[in-house]
Amino acid sequence: MPRPGFVLDVDRSTPPTLFWRGEGFSLERLPADRSRIIYPPEPLAGLDNLDGHIRDALLNPLDMDPLPELLKPDMKLTICFDDASLSLPKMQRPDNRQRIIEAVLDMAAEAGVDDVHIIAALGLHRRMHEYELRHVLGDRIVDAFLPKGYLYQHDAEDPDNLAVIGHTDEGEILEINKRAAESDLVVYANVNQVAMDGGWKSLTTGLASYRCLSVHHNPASLQNTRSLMDRHHSALHKSIWRMGKLLRDSGPKVFQVETTINTEAFPAPFEFLAKREWEWTAKDRSLFLASSKSLNKLPNRTKRKIFHNIEAPYRTTSVHAGFTETVHEKTLENVYKQHIVEVEGQTDILTMGIPFISPYNPESIMNPILVMCMGLGYLFNMYRGKPLVREGGVVIMTHPTYEEFHPVHHPSYIDFFDEVLADTTDPAEMSTKWEKKYAEDEWYRHLYRTSYAYHGVHPFYAWYWGAHGQQHAGKVIIVGGYAAAVRKLGFTPASTMNDALEIASDTVGRSPTISHLHVPGVLVADVK
Amino acid sequence: MVGRTTRTYIRRAQRPHGTSATIATAQRAAGAVEGAVRTVAKPLAKYGFPYRRPAAPRGVVVPREPDTLGGAYDTEWARRPVARAVRGFILEAPMRVAVKTIASPTVSGLDRLSDLLRTDDGERPAPVIFAPNHHSHIDTGVMIRSIPAAWRRELIVGAAADYFFDARWKAALSALALNAIPIDREATSRSTFDRLRDLIADGHSLIIYPEGGRSPDGWGQDFKGGAAYLSMRTGAPIIPVHIDGTGEIFGKGASKLSPGRTSVVFGTPLTVDDAENTRRFNERIEAAVTRLGDETLTDWWTATRNAAQGRSPSLSGPDHNGWRRQWTLGEKRRLSTAGIRRRRSRRWPDLG
Numbered sequence: 001m002p003r004p005g006f007v008l009d010v011d012r013s014t015p016p017t018l019f020w021r022g023e024g025f026s027l028e029r030l031p032a033d034r035s036r037i038i039y040p041p042e043p044l045a046g047l048d049n050l051d052g053h054i055r056d057a058l059l060n061p062l063d064m065d066p067l068p069e070l071l072k073p074d075m076k077l078t079i080c081f082d083d084a085s086l087s088l089p090k091m092q093r094p095d096n097r098q099r100i101i102e103a104v105l106d107m108a109a110e111a112g113v114d115d116v117h118i119i120a121a122l123g124l125h126r127r128m129h130e131y132e133l134r135h136v137l138g139d140r141i142v143d144a145f146l147p148k149g150y151l152y153q154h155d156a157e158d159p160d161n162l163a164v165i166g167h168t169d170e171g172e173i174l175e176i177n178k179r180a181a182e183s184d185l186v187v188y189a190n191v192n193q194v195a196m197d198g199g200w201k202s203l204t205t206g207l208a209s210y211r212c213l214s215v216h217h218n219p220a221s222l223q224n225t226r227s228l229m230d231r232h233h234s235a236l237h238k239s240i241w242r243m244g245k246l247l248r249d250s251g252p253k254v255f256q257v258e259t260t261i262n263t264e265a266f267p268a269p270f271e272f273l274a275k276r277e278w279e280w281t282a283k284d285r286s287l288f289l290a291s292s293k294s295l296n297k298l299p300n301r302t303k304r305k306i307f308h309n310i311e312a313p314y315r316t317t318s319v320h321a322g323f324t325e326t327v328h329e330k331t332l333e334n335v336y337k338q339h340i341v342e343v344e345g346q347t348d349i350l351t352m353g354i355p356f357i358s359p360y361n362p363e364s365i366m367n368p369i370l371v372m373c374m375g376l377g378y379l380f381n382m383y384r385g386k387p388l389v390r391e392g393g394v395v396i397m398t399h400p401t402y403e404e405f406h407p408v409h410h411p412s413y414i415d416f417f418d419e420v421l422a423d424t425t426d427p428a429e430m431s432t433k434w435e436k437k438y439a440e441d442e443w444y445r446h447l448y449r450t451s452y453a454y455h456g457v458h459p460f461y462a463w464y465w466g467a468h469g470q471q472h473a474g475k476v477i478i479v480g481g482y483a484a485a486v487r488k489l490g491f492t493p494a495s496t497m498n499d500a501l502e503i504a505s506d507t508v509g510r511s512p513t514i515s516h517l518h519v520p521g522v523l524v525a526d527v528k
Numbered sequence: 529m530v531g532r533t534t535r536t537y538i539r540r541a542q543r544p545h546g547t548s549a550t551i552a553t554a555q556r557a558a559g560a561v562e563g564a565v566r567t568v569a570k571p572l573a574k575y576g577f578p579y580r581r582p583a584a585p586r587g588v589v590v591p592r593e594p595d596t597l598g599g600a601y602d603t604e605w606a607r608r609p610v611a612r613a614v615r616g617f618i619l620e621a622p623m624r625v626a627v628k629t630i631a632s633p634t635v636s637g638l639d640r641l642s643d644l645l646r647t648d649d650g651e652r653p654a655p656v657i658f659a660p661n662h663h664s665h666i667d668t669g670v671m672i673r674s675i676p677a678a679w680r681r682e683l684i685v686g687a688a689a690d691y692f693f694d695a696r697w698k699a700a701l702s703a704l705a706l707n708a709i710p711i712d713r714e715a716t717s718r719s720t721f722d723r724l725r726d727l728i729a730d731g732h733s734l735i736i737y738p739e740g741g742r743s744p745d746g747w748g749q750d751f752k753g754g755a756a757y758l759s760m761r762t763g764a765p766i767i768p769v770h771i772d773g774t775g776e777i778f779g780k781g782a783s784k785l786s787p788g789r790t791s792v793v794f795g796t797p798l799t800v801d802d803a804e805n806t807r808r809f810n811e812r813i814e815a816a817v818t819r820l821g822d823e824t825l826t827d828w829w830t831a832t833r834n835a836a837q838g839r840s841p842s843l844s845g846p847d848h849n850g851w852r853r854q855w856t857l858g859e860k861r862r863l864s865t866a867g868i869r870r871r872r873s874r875r876w877p878d879l880g
Contacts, residue, residue: 048643049643050643051643051796092642093639093642094639094640094642098639105829105832106832106836109829109832109833109835109836109837110836112833112836112837114833116829138639139636140636140637140823140827140828140829141828141829143827143828144827144828144829144830145829313646
């Protein structure tokens with residue numbers, strides 16, 4: 001029976017706690033008697049016979065007819081799937097998306113459906129490399145569909161292959177992939193790692209155009225998103241749900257398949273990362289010492305190679321299929337069952353270790369903008385109710401924040417860092433002053449469409465993701481970060497955790513209370 | 529200098545030369561060996577019984593010794609630690625190199641086995657029965673090297689009792705190198721079944737060729753029910769496997785190896801349904817291997833659609849006999865893994 005998450009009050013006997021530092025980690029001692037560490041729940045047990053559960057979900061969907069009854073020989077069937085931004089780290093093969101799509105195609109074959117397209121719903125993310133497609137979909141699907149052109153990736157900048165479904169009551173445009181819009185049935189294969197994902201967001205962002213995404217991916221929406229993990233209090237999700245309603249009424253029939261995974265993210269020899277420090281065995285301690293010392297000696301490139309090669313032994317905890325909204329409610333129940341930790345009240349300081357990966361750098365470099373996005377966008381938003389840190393409090397992150405960018409994946413991030421951040425770090429100001437220039441830049445557009453680059457506007461979205469955290473926190477400190485890069489982000493650099501606490505005292509006084517978000521695994525603090 | 533050259537010439541001239549001289553030398557050597565053997569054996573002949581086999585008295589019927597070959601060959605010794613260690617070396621060193629060199633297999637479909645391979649606390653995965661099609665003696669080597677290591681260590685190969693266990697040396701070699709156990713091709717005896725069941729209960733996985741023997745003409749044969757029956761009785765899932773290309777490398781009747789490329793495709797594990805008898809289950813296994821064969825020639829989606837519409841090309845080929853059967857086989861080979869090899873080996877560009 002996995003143990004639930006809990007809050008540990010730090011005293012003098014508490015061992016130092018683990019902090020991620022990008023492609024490495026460290027142990028930090030937090031001040032006794034005024035610090036607390038929030039530990040995530042242990043991974044839930046997975047489903048046995050997952051393929052059987054998937055088939056069962058397709059045959060007994062929620063609020064829809066069984067999938068075989070929706071499949072007709074002369075129909076247009078489009079299958080969409082989440083891109084490489086899920087899961088993190090990537091899951092061991094076979095990926096859930098492969099299992100779902102193979103099960104759907106088995107049924108489509110039995111029904112005699114010939115016209116099948118498979119589309120990677122990547123929104124404005126970079127296109128997936130073929131090896132990533134093979135990892136996510138398996139060789140069988142890729143070999144059968146890719147050479148014939150029936151497996152491809154959504155292009156949000158292809159005017160010939162976009163179709164406007166309509167406008168919501170609030171005037172928001174819904175423009176999605178034309179093939180999906182004209183299909184008799186769209187099946188969406190999803191892997192749900194956090195509560196932010198899934199539901200209508202899968203299709204209305206994954207297959208959307210830039211002008212459709214910009215409706216809700218903007219500073220105003222994201223500053224009113226409290227939080228990204230609580231869709232009922234998220235302006236972003238409310239906008240997306242309005243689009244979902246429009247899609248339901250005027251768009252193609254959507255058959256959503258969602259799976260939830262547990263938090264078993266690290267195989268041997270990194271299993272100790274998910275353990276509570278006082279339960280580390282001699283072997284765990286040896287592995288920590290050996291890996292942290294040797295990682296410190298390695299060049300960044302090698303470290304990244306090691307970490308991005310990790311394949312997580314996740315187990316799937318639930319599978320639901322059918323009408324998107326009903327399915328997503330069930331998904332959220334299961335996600336929260338894995339992630340929720342009840343926490344009493346806010347503190348003056350929130351500390352967090354920033355890992356080597358974020359949704360926007362699979363197989364890539366965690367550049368400074370993504371450090372901000374991961375810290376203030378994702379980890380800060382891991383709450384329901386109130387943020388873990390009080391308004392005007394301090395957020396302390398640990399990350400090397402090197403000024404390194406992946407030239408193929410993140411070309412517009414480089415210019416954003418040099419040009420936009422030199423001018424302003426205010427999301428609203430950069431939105432009005434700079435966003436259009438980057439979004440409509442022909443070279444970025446070309447790289448997004450033909451190479452493996454994120455869309456030109458993507459660094460803005462990554463920045464907006466942290467807009468709520470940026471607005472809420474009085475100061476943000478990065479421990480161990482490259483000082484010039486940290487200052488450019490508008491944050492304060494510190495060499496050690498003690499220095500950071502000293503710097504924070506200017507804002508929150510000499511004896512602030514501290515919350516530490518223990519990563520990995522994943523948790524959502526239900527702050528009362 | 530001159531004198532030395534002359535001496536060399538003379539020595540060469542004095543040598544016996546030509547074929548007849550070589551034969552004469554060989555005959556002399558053979559005679560010497562024969563004489564030596566006779567000299568050694570003579571004392572034993574002199575001493576007679578019990579140093580030599582006794583002659584049976586006239587009128588007495590000597591009872592036959594129990595048969596210890598064929599299906600009765602006891603392979604228990606081959607699963608003891610020393611034999612396991614030797615086999616471990618054989619599989620990981622010479623067999624690995626030989627399979628790579630001769631067959632160069634491309635293995636796919638292992639992801640279909642991931643649920644069976646994934647066990648808690650590092651336990652051994654549950655035993656399974658691999659049911660591949662069979663074209664060549666090298667199928668076994670290719671299979672052993674393609675099967676995931678977690679099963680390979682405890683793998684047993686069902687081998688034809690009348691072929692691999694008809695002589696003591698062959699039986700010993702098969703048992704040691706392949707961990708083979710004899711299976712009667714014509715009728716599976718109770719004792720063979722009991723032995724296989726006990727081995728599965730002990731955690732061993734099996735390779736059984738449901739066709740019962742190698743393809744005689746390049747096309748497959750109907751599946752016999754042994755594997756299905758064993759799976760029903762033991763609960764071990766059947767893993768259908770399709771091997772392609774081995775028939776072209778060393779098919780039945782071939783006298784020499786023609787190294788080439790092969791492919792091995794593992795299918796989704798099958799277990800017997802509640803309302804299924806052996807015959808139905810066997811048909812399902814055959815259909816699964818047939819579908820994998822189609823997948824090898826085309827792609828997964830085409831094979832899936834063909835299977836759903838009952839159009840998968842039969843493994844056993846067309847019904848007609850004679851040259852038309854071979855002709856159709858040629859068409860199949862052009863698409864198969866062996867065909868890829870031939871196309872790649874073209875020396876001149878195809879100018880149309």
